[in-house]
Amino acid sequence: MKKMSFLLITLLLLLSGCGDTREIDQRTIVLGMGIDIEENGEYMVTVQVPILMPQGQQTGDGNNNEFETISAKGKYVWEAIANIEAATPTVLYFGHLKAITIGEKLAKFGVDHILDLLDRRAPLANEVYLIIIREKNKVEEFLEAESPLVSLPALYLDRFFNADQKVSRTKEVRLFEFRRDSNMIANTALIPFAYKDDKIHIEDMGILKDQKLVGELNGHEVGISNLLKEDKVKNMNYSFEVEEGDSTIEASVRTDLSMDFTYEKSNPIHINLTISGKGELVYLLPSKVRTTQKTIDTLTEVVERRVTEDISKTVKKMKEIKVEPWLLGHRIWAKDHEYFQSLNWNESGWVDSIFNVNVSIEIDQTGQKGMLDKKKIGR
Amino acid sequence: MKLQTEKKDFGNIELFVFIYCSTIALGIIFLPYISAEEIRSAWLKVMVGVIPYLIFLFLLNKVIRKHNDRDVLKVLKDLSFNWLYYPVMIYLLLSTIYSIFWGIKSLAIVIQTYLLQNTQQWVVIVTFLIFVGISLMYGITAITRLIVLMFICEIGVIASLVALLFSQDFRWIYIPPVFTVDVFTFLKSSISETTRYAGLITILTFLPLVKKETKIIKTSYMSLLLIMIMFTLVSILTLGTFGFEQTLTLLSPITALIQTTYAEMTLFERLDLFFLTIWIWALYKAALIYFWFAISITKRIIPFQKKKEWIPITIYVVIIMIVTVATPSFVNLSWEPYNINLLISTIVLPILLFTYMLLRKKRSVKE
Numbered sequence: 001m002k003k004m005s006f007l008l009i010t011l012l013l014l015l016s017g018c019g020d021t022r023e024i025d026q027r028t029i030v031l032g033m034g035i036d037i038e039e040n041g042e043y044m045v046t047v048q049v050p051i052l053m054p055q056g057q058q059t060g061d062g063n064n065n066e067f068e069t070i071s072a073k074g075k076y077v078w079e080a081i082a083n084i085e086a087a088t089p090t091v092l093y094f095g096h097l098k099a100i101t102i103g104e105k106l107a108k109f110g111v112d113h114i115l116d117l118l119d120r121r122a123p124l125a126n127e128v129y130l131i132i133i134r135e136k137n138k139v140e141e142f143l144e145a146e147s148p149l150v151s152l153p154a155l156y157l158d159r160f161f162n163a164d165q166k167v168s169r170t171k172e173v174r175l176f177e178f179r180r181d182s183n184m185i186a187n188t189a190l191i192p193f194a195y196k197d198d199k200i201h202i203e204d205m206g207i208l209k210d211q212k213l214v215g216e217l218n219g220h221e222v223g224i225s226n227l228l229k230e231d232k233v234k235n236m237n238y239s240f241e242v243e244e245g246d247s248t249i250e251a252s253v254r255t256d257l258s259m260d261f262t263y264e265k266s267n268p269i270h271i272n273l274t275i276s277g278k279g280e281l282v283y284l285l286p287s288k289v290r291t292t293q294k295t296i297d298t299l300t301e302v303v304e305r306r307v308t309e310d311i312s313k314t315v316k317k318m319k320e321i322k323v324e325p326w327l328l329g330h331r332i333w334a335k336d337h338e339y340f341q342s343l344n345w346n347e348s349g350w351v352d353s354i355f356n357v358n359v360s361i362e363i364d365q366t367g368q369k370g371m372l373d374k375k376k377i378g379r
Numbered sequence: 380m381k382l383q384t385e386k387k388d389f390g391n392i393e394l395f396v397f398i399y400c401s402t403i404a405l406g407i408i409f410l411p412y413i414s415a416e417e418i419r420s421a422w423l424k425v426m427v428g429v430i431p432y433l434i435f436l437f438l439l440n441k442v443i444r445k446h447n448d449r450d451v452l453k454v455l456k457d458l459s460f461n462w463l464y465y466p467v468m469i470y471l472l473l474s475t476i477y478s479i480f481w482g483i484k485s486l487a488i489v490i491q492t493y494l495l496q497n498t499q500q501w502v503v504i505v506t507f508l509i510f511v512g513i514s515l516m517y518g519i520t521a522i523t524r525l526i527v528l529m530f531i532c533e534i535g536v537i538a539s540l541v542a543l544l545f546s547q548d549f550r551w552i553y554i555p556p557v558f559t560v561d562v563f564t565f566l567k568s569s570i571s572e573t574t575r576y577a578g579l580i581t582i583l584t585f586l587p588l589v590k591k592e593t594k595i596i597k598t599s600y601m602s603l604l605l606i607m608i609m610f611t612l613v614s615i616l617t618l619g620t621f622g623f624e625q626t627l628t629l630l631s632p633i634t635a636l637i638q639t640t641y642a643e644m645t646l647f648e649r650l651d652l653f654f655l656t657i658w659i660w661a662l663y664k665a666a667l668i669y670f671w672f673a674i675s676i677t678k679r680i681i682p683f684q685k686k687k688e689w690i691p692i693t694i695y696v697v698i699i700m701i702v703t704v705a706t707p708s709f710v711n712l713s714w715e716p717y718n719i720n721l722l723i724s725t726i727v728l729p730i731l732l733f734t735y736m737l738l739r740k741k742r743s744v745k746e
Contacts, residue, residue: 010513016506020495119628125651126639176621176639180553183624327552334555 032154034139036103134195168223252283401578422614428572474724
């Protein structure tokens with residue numbers, strides 16, 4: 001009996017952890033946070049919180065929103081957050097934060113002011129997504145945007161990036177990825193852009209050098225950027241018209257590409273990019289055109305040319321703003337530091353570099369379910 | 380409370396798990412960068428850092444074979460003078476208490492950072508130490524059974540870490556360059572990594588409790604090797620995911636890694652909390668082992684009966700409780716004196732003593 005009582009008293013010690021507990025209705029669970037800077041230099045912070053209420057019940061003012069956005073200004077980001085907290089009945093909880101949206105103006109001004117805060121707060125996990133909101137929208141406006149597809153904009157962003165999008169026009173960037181890439185030799189990282197009109201659009205990537213927005217990648221350039229940085233890209237789509245014989249054919253090809261990076265030790269450096277990949281014909285008109293080897297060869301040639309052009313165009317664009325966001329310099333730095341030093345990479349080595357691009361694509365699928373080039377005999 | 384008697388009933392598995400649990404806890408939570416100044420290739424340093432402890436095991440084996448006794452501290456007492464034996468034992472005891480203090484401070488900061496942000500540190504420390512104190516009353520047999528049982532969770536951790544090598548966030552490109560400093564700086568930097576294996580010292584009082592037929596050296600080498608693999612794996616994973624500069628600034632890179640990777644890979648959003656719990660258990664196991672080691676050393680300095688064991692347990696628990704609560708927060712303490720002391724007490728001193736014991740035996744044989 002004595003032993004049992006002693007054991008029970010000991011187990012009561014486990015309750016010491018309960019001192020930290022807060023009931024769910026005492027927390028304001030923040031799913032999305034937006035930060036921007038005002039003309040007067042004050043930070044505008046917006047949080048998006050879900051409204052917890054029984055199904056079918058409406059709020060007092062008849063508003064059917066499943067979420068609420070609350071904004072406040074402050075000289076410092078933390079001060080603005082404290083002002084939001086003062087305007088809410090409960091404690092702000094960032095443990096479930098999905099995305100941080102940053103205003104384009106703030107991105108141009110520099111995000112280092114907010115990163116330190118984000119790094120120090122333990123509940124705010126490393127895997128939150130970062131997104132820059134185009135200047136045409138205010139950050140708080142974007143966070144108020146509703147989509148019939150997913151009710152909460154923060155969850156929309158989370159779903160969008162988790163769903164492995166079939167277009168390579170954007171790429172998710174999480175807080176730790178941004179920090180990591182900003183620390184590499186070129187001090188450059190990417191963050192996707194988003195904006196809303198009647199719908200939410202997530203496309204294009206902002207380029208942040210020394211944590212300041214200095215340029216952007218649009219359309220195919222984003223896919224090319226992924227290829228150059230990650231050595232592979234999936235679902236690059238090319239649609240084009242091409243003359244074959246007397247007729248013009250329209251085609252769409254989806255490609256998965258991989259890259260092999262080598263360089264020749266010269267000054268300026270010669271960078272050799274060998275791109276290879278597979279393609280899938282997803283659309284072909286007129287339908288009477290048969291996918292003969294000749295047609296496939298023609299389409300392959302066009303896609304290869306387009307990929308080469310896109311790479312050259314994207315590289316040129318980055319050279320113009322003197323930014324190299326793909327860890328190419330980092331690879332040389334890691335492999336041959338002495339040679340890297342001789343290149344003076346960030347100042348002139350990157351701009352002076354000479355690219356040799358060799359693309360080889362094989363279209364090995366002419367559709368996933370239909371054999372549309374079969375020809376019938378007879379009536 | 381009825382105290383358990385200590386019998387010689389531990390085999391290979393118990394020895395293997397005992398070494399693993401005594402060493403892995405604090406080492407892995409703060410891997411790979413604990414010092415204020417660090418070089419990039421911590422994964423290489425932890426591989427080099429194990430070498431002194433392999434020498435430790437080699438010499439220990441020699442001493443055991445020469446004297447045909449697994450209780451090397453008893454051999455030391457028999458062979459040396461009291462003026463040497465007692466200061467050595469007192470130093471080992473104080474050093475162990477220092478390590479326990481450090482471990483408890485680390486535990487408090489990890490819990491306060493990742494789990495209980497609003498709970499004061501003294502609540503965490505006092506509760507934890509009361510639990511440890513009560514657990515210690517059950518004796519080494521119960522402690523060893525517990526750590527063997529809990530080792531199942533460690534297997535899960537090992538498997539999870541290996542799986543992280545295949546995550547899309549991990550890239551080899553962030554790991555090189557391998558060697559960015561001169562050999563002297565590298566070796567100097569590796570000294571702090573060596574201390575990660577310092578828990579091995581506790582086998583000095585555990586080995587006498589191991590069955591005669593147990594292959595102690597082979598088992599110890601294997602356990603140490605597994606720890607080294609774990610340390611290397613964690614260092615490579617964190618470096619390959621976060622890059623050097625970011626890893627350097629993270630309080631617990633492995634916790635951040637689990638937070639980052641498993642959040643989207645698994646069904647449960649906060650799986651990191653599960654891993655944190657495992658690491659708190661790891662610290663609990665290490666605390667039990669270190670306290671038990673301190674009590675074993677005390678028993679050799681001032682022999683007492685088993686039924687009086689609760690007295691040193693209570694004294695040590697209370698001392699650690701007071702010191703940990705009264706001292707500044709962990710972040711304001713320097714790792715340097717702790718590391719230097721660990722190096723002296725767990726590697727330099729034991730190797731000197733082993734050498735002394737080997738020499739004394741030869742000399743006495745000649746005489």
